[in-house]
Amino acid sequence: MTHFVLVRNYSVLMKRIASFLAVIGIQIFFFGNKVWGFSAHSYLPSATTNRREMELSMSSGGVPRKLVIVGGGIGGLASAFDARHNFRPTDEITVISDRDKFYFTPSNPWIATRKRKPEDISLDLKQILPRHHVNFVHGKVSNLDTKLQEIHLDNGSKITYDYMIIATGPRLAFDEIPGSKDFGLSVCTTPHASHAADVVDTLVLDPGPVVIGSTQGASCFGPAYEFLFLLHTELKKRGGQALLDQCPMTYVTSEPYIGHLGLKGAGDSQKILEDLMAKKKIESYTNCKINNVAPDHLSITKVDESKTFQLPSKLTMLIPPFRGHDIWKRVPKLTDEKGMIRINEFQQSPEYPNIFSVGICCSIPPVDKTLVPTGAPKTGYLIESQGTAAVLNIKTMMDHAEKHEDDESAGLPELSNRPLLNGLCITDFGDDGAIFLTLPQYPPRRTDITMHGKLAVMAKIAFEKYFLHKIETGDTDPYYEKYMLHLIGVDRVTSKKKTN
DSSP: EEEEEEESSSSHHHHHHHHHHHHHHHHHHHTGGGGTTOOGGGGGGOOOHHHHHHHHHSSSOOOOOOOEEOSSSSHHHHHHHHHHHHSSSSSSSEEEEESSSOOOOOGGGHTTTSSSGGGGGEHHHHHHHHHHTTTTEEEEEHHHHHHHOOOOEETSSSSEEEEEOOOOOOEEOOOGGGTTHHHHHHHHSHHHHHHHHHHHHHHHOOOOEEEEEEOOOOOHHHHHHHHHHHHHHHHHHHHHHHHHSSSSSSEEEEEEEETTTTTOOOHHHHHHHHHHHHTTTTEEOOOOOEEEESEEEEEEEEETEEEEEEEEOOEEEOOOOOOOOHHHTSSSSOTTTTOBBBOTTTTOOOSSSTTOSSSEEEEOOSSOOOOOOOOOOHHHHHHHHHHHHHHHHHHHHHHHHHTTTTTTTTOOOOOOOEEEEOOEEEEOOOSSEEEEEESOOOSSSSSEEEEEEHHHHHHHHHHHHHHHHHHHTTOOHHHHHHHHHHHTTTTTTSEEEEEE
């Protein structure tokens, strides 16, 4: 049975959204599948076609303006495609990434439980980006010269920029938890999740205790819960109750309570997750600090009870703290003490007005002061919203600079586009799943909706296919998505001034 927790009677609209995602996903899966001989580009509007139409109808005059985006994940690609749709055809947009593939990271828990293969959730950036008139550079940034506006790569080359968006995601700080890198697993990247799948295979052959959770300072709790329940379902599938009995599962977390999620909860998250753990006989410990991880156990301190003890474990998966990359920390006043990019409400660096940042690498303060430190999560839709706001504000700056090219006293324009930071999260818990809609994601909220049931799993499958299709077609903010989400009050950005 599907369980609803609703505010403002949104149940019908939520069903419509889930059904919409399912229809889109099914269409893309079947009609876009090469086995059937159809192209996914044939039935939904193509960004490339729209761009060519614009090139025919717009003047190609004006000096090309250069936007460089560092990062090839959700934030980087969403920003690139938004820029391509909002900038002039002659403006240069370049994406730099140290990897040549895009991975749909929300599917990593599926990778870790063999429900997906890496190639199922990846796209080749060398093919995708040039097709949509976005330059792609495969390389690693070694230095940023903000005075010359140059990005130096580790191969010795340099790329100049007029405007820049940093979307590099986090550095996974395994070094802060002794032993976690050597003896723990992660689902934060697709290669990590693929390695976790190998360890799961070994666990089936040589069963033992399982510990899954999130460390002190972690800010992304959803994947840990997903992997916990998906692994429970997978073990039961492979070996029945007998295998589950040999693999007792424990969840440890820095959260003050189960389902806090770094957000003071989302809808009915606490009840749903606590009930699932009770049903599946999964023991849990909250307010925990991980002291170290060993091959056959981990040491934790339950801070609220001042107790330190060991948990035996043959498979340990922990979400580590997220920190900023060292390259950005070397730039004066660009980052906070953790290396995350400092931004204002317009996604703009307060110190460097032509540098913006989106995604997990942004510095956002914790939502809640918890006994054990927790961070604020950044979900996919929220990251896309940040990218849209950054692009629109950069366009404002571009147009202002061009208009006042000969007026040195013009100064900088007033920016107005702010991301609304709405959260839409779809999860798979193995036997069922949940959809969390939080408007905005960070409290105080005006709307908090949870839908729990098997329909959520279908919606997640559909959304995966749909999002990969959006990347393939170069349009991460299509008109039909805007319309459907607007029906339930979910928008990406606003240009309205804040009211106190």
